[in-house]
Amino acid sequence: MALRKIVKNDLEFLGKKSRPVTVFDEKLAALIEDMRETLRKEEGAGLAAPQVGILRRIFIADIHCDGSIxxxxxxxxxISATGKNDRYYEGCLSFPGRSFNVTRAHKVTMRAQDVKGEFFEFTAEDFVARCLLHEFDHLNGLTLPIVGKEVFEND
Ligand SMILES: [Zn+2]
Incomplete structure:
Protein backbone atom coordinates (compact mmCIF):
# COMPACT_ATOMS: atom_id res chain seq x y z
CA MET A 1 0.00 0.00 0.00
CA ALA A 2 1.06 3.54 -0.57
CA LEU A 3 -0.21 7.01 0.07
CA ARG A 4 -1.39 8.79 -3.06
CA LYS A 5 -0.85 12.45 -3.76
CA ILE A 6 -4.07 14.46 -3.67
CA VAL A 7 -4.78 16.75 -6.61
CA LYS A 8 -5.39 20.21 -5.15
CA ASN A 9 -6.88 23.37 -6.61
CA ASP A 10 -6.58 22.08 -10.19
CA LEU A 11 -9.97 22.98 -11.59
CA GLU A 12 -9.06 21.90 -15.10
CA PHE A 13 -8.12 18.33 -14.10
CA LEU A 14 -10.80 17.98 -11.43
CA GLY A 15 -13.34 19.27 -13.96
CA LYS A 16 -12.88 16.26 -16.22
CA LYS A 17 -15.45 13.49 -16.36
CA SER A 18 -14.24 10.07 -15.18
CA ARG A 19 -14.66 6.90 -17.25
CA PRO A 20 -16.31 3.67 -16.06
CA VAL A 21 -14.27 0.87 -14.56
CA THR A 22 -14.34 -2.20 -16.82
CA VAL A 23 -11.59 -4.38 -15.33
CA PHE A 24 -11.89 -5.62 -11.74
CA ASP A 25 -8.36 -6.82 -11.06
CA GLU A 26 -5.54 -6.62 -8.54
CA LYS A 27 -4.58 -3.19 -9.80
CA LEU A 28 -8.04 -1.86 -8.97
CA ALA A 29 -7.93 -3.45 -5.51
CA ALA A 30 -4.52 -1.88 -4.88
CA LEU A 31 -5.77 1.55 -5.96
CA ILE A 32 -8.72 1.31 -3.56
CA GLU A 33 -6.44 0.24 -0.69
CA ASP A 34 -4.17 3.18 -1.44
CA MET A 35 -7.18 5.50 -1.46
CA ARG A 36 -8.25 4.12 1.94
CA GLU A 37 -4.80 4.68 3.38
CA THR A 38 -4.72 8.20 1.97
CA LEU A 39 -8.19 9.08 3.28
CA ARG A 40 -7.39 7.68 6.73
CA LYS A 41 -4.27 9.81 6.94
CA GLU A 42 -6.15 12.92 5.80
CA GLU A 43 -9.05 12.14 8.18
CA GLY A 44 -11.57 12.84 5.45
CA ALA A 45 -15.10 11.52 4.95
CA GLY A 46 -14.67 10.51 1.33
CA LEU A 47 -12.28 10.42 -1.57
CA ALA A 48 -12.86 10.04 -5.31
CA ALA A 49 -10.35 8.54 -7.74
CA PRO A 50 -9.92 11.78 -9.76
CA GLN A 51 -8.67 13.37 -6.53
CA VAL A 52 -5.67 11.05 -6.70
CA GLY A 53 -5.18 11.65 -10.41
CA ILE A 54 -7.15 8.65 -11.73
CA LEU A 55 -10.10 9.53 -14.00
CA ARG A 56 -12.16 6.43 -13.22
CA ARG A 57 -15.61 6.16 -11.65
CA ILE A 58 -14.55 5.10 -8.16
CA PHE A 59 -14.98 6.66 -4.75
CA ILE A 60 -14.77 5.59 -1.14
CA ALA A 61 -16.86 6.94 1.72
CA ASP A 62 -16.93 6.75 5.51
CA ILE A 63 -20.37 5.13 5.65
CA HIS A 64 -20.57 4.90 9.47
CA CYS A 65 -19.09 8.36 10.16
CA ASP A 66 -16.47 6.82 12.46
CA GLY A 67 -13.65 5.85 10.09
CA SER A 68 -14.36 2.14 10.56
CA ILE A 69 -15.35 1.41 6.96
CA ILE A 79 -31.34 5.33 -7.95
CA SER A 80 -33.19 7.93 -5.93
CA ALA A 81 -32.47 11.19 -4.17
CA THR A 82 -35.19 12.72 -2.04
CA GLY A 83 -35.75 15.53 0.42
CA LYS A 84 -33.67 18.63 0.85
CA ASN A 85 -30.74 19.10 3.18
CA ASP A 86 -28.98 22.42 3.33
CA ARG A 87 -27.79 22.34 6.91
CA TYR A 88 -24.12 21.59 6.46
CA TYR A 89 -21.14 23.26 4.98
CA GLU A 90 -18.77 21.05 3.02
CA GLY A 91 -15.05 20.94 2.65
CA CYS A 92 -12.99 18.97 0.17
CA LEU A 93 -9.48 17.55 0.42
CA SER A 94 -8.83 19.04 -3.03
CA PHE A 95 -9.68 22.55 -1.79
CA PRO A 96 -8.03 22.71 1.62
CA GLY A 97 -9.02 25.44 4.03
CA ARG A 98 -12.20 26.39 2.18
CA SER A 99 -15.85 25.62 2.91
CA PHE A 100 -18.93 25.81 0.78
CA ASN A 101 -22.66 25.74 1.33
CA VAL A 102 -24.28 23.14 -0.91
CA THR A 103 -27.91 22.08 -0.97
CA ARG A 104 -28.14 18.30 -1.32
CA ALA A 105 -30.81 15.62 -1.10
CA HIS A 106 -31.50 14.36 2.42
CA LYS A 107 -31.72 10.71 1.43
CA VAL A 108 -30.04 8.91 -1.43
CA THR A 109 -29.97 5.37 -2.78
CA MET A 110 -27.09 4.40 -5.02
CA ARG A 111 -26.36 1.29 -7.00
CA ALA A 112 -22.70 0.51 -7.49
CA GLN A 113 -20.18 -2.29 -7.84
CA ASP A 114 -17.71 -3.43 -5.21
CA VAL A 115 -14.05 -4.24 -5.77
CA LYS A 116 -14.99 -7.67 -7.15
CA GLY A 117 -17.56 -6.24 -9.57
CA GLU A 118 -20.59 -7.38 -7.56
CA PHE A 119 -23.54 -4.97 -7.66
CA PHE A 120 -25.07 -3.63 -4.47
CA GLU A 121 -27.52 -0.94 -3.43
CA PHE A 122 -26.85 1.38 -0.55
CA THR A 123 -29.18 3.92 1.07
CA ALA A 124 -27.94 6.76 3.24
CA GLU A 125 -29.38 9.82 4.90
CA ASP A 126 -28.18 13.15 6.15
CA PHE A 127 -24.41 13.50 6.48
CA VAL A 128 -23.58 10.21 4.75
CA ALA A 129 -25.97 10.99 1.87
CA ARG A 130 -24.24 14.35 1.51
CA CYS A 131 -20.85 12.64 1.43
CA LEU A 132 -21.95 10.13 -1.24
CA LEU A 133 -23.38 12.91 -3.40
CA HIS A 134 -20.24 15.01 -3.00
CA GLU A 135 -18.03 12.11 -4.10
CA PHE A 136 -20.41 11.20 -6.94
CA ASP A 137 -20.13 14.77 -8.21
CA HIS A 138 -16.34 14.41 -8.44
CA LEU A 139 -16.81 11.63 -11.03
CA ASN A 140 -18.65 14.09 -13.26
CA GLY A 141 -16.11 16.86 -12.79
CA LEU A 142 -18.34 18.80 -10.42
CA THR A 143 -16.40 20.25 -7.51
CA LEU A 144 -17.37 22.57 -4.68
CA PRO A 145 -16.38 25.81 -6.43
CA ILE A 146 -18.89 24.83 -9.15
CA VAL A 147 -21.77 23.35 -7.15
CA GLY A 148 -21.45 25.35 -3.94
CA LYS A 149 -21.43 28.85 -2.59
CA GLU A 150 -18.21 29.63 -0.78
CA VAL A 151 -18.52 30.53 2.87
CA PHE A 152 -16.09 33.06 4.28
CA GLU A 153 -15.33 33.59 7.94
CA ASN A 154 -16.96 37.01 7.94
CA ASP A 155 -20.24 35.84 6.37
ZN1 LIG B 1 -14.25 16.53 -2.61
Missing part, protein backbone atom coordinates in the same frame (compact mmCIF):
# COMPACT_ATOMS: atom_id res chain seq x y z
CA UNK A 70 -14.35 3.31 3.86
CA UNK A 71 -16.70 1.54 1.49
CA UNK A 72 -15.89 1.50 -2.20
CA UNK A 73 -18.47 2.57 -4.80
CA UNK A 74 -17.47 1.69 -8.35
CA UNK A 75 -19.49 2.86 -11.38
CA UNK A 76 -22.14 4.31 -9.02
CA UNK A 77 -25.57 5.39 -10.18
CA UNK A 78 -28.15 7.37 -8.24
Missing amino acids: YKEFINPEI
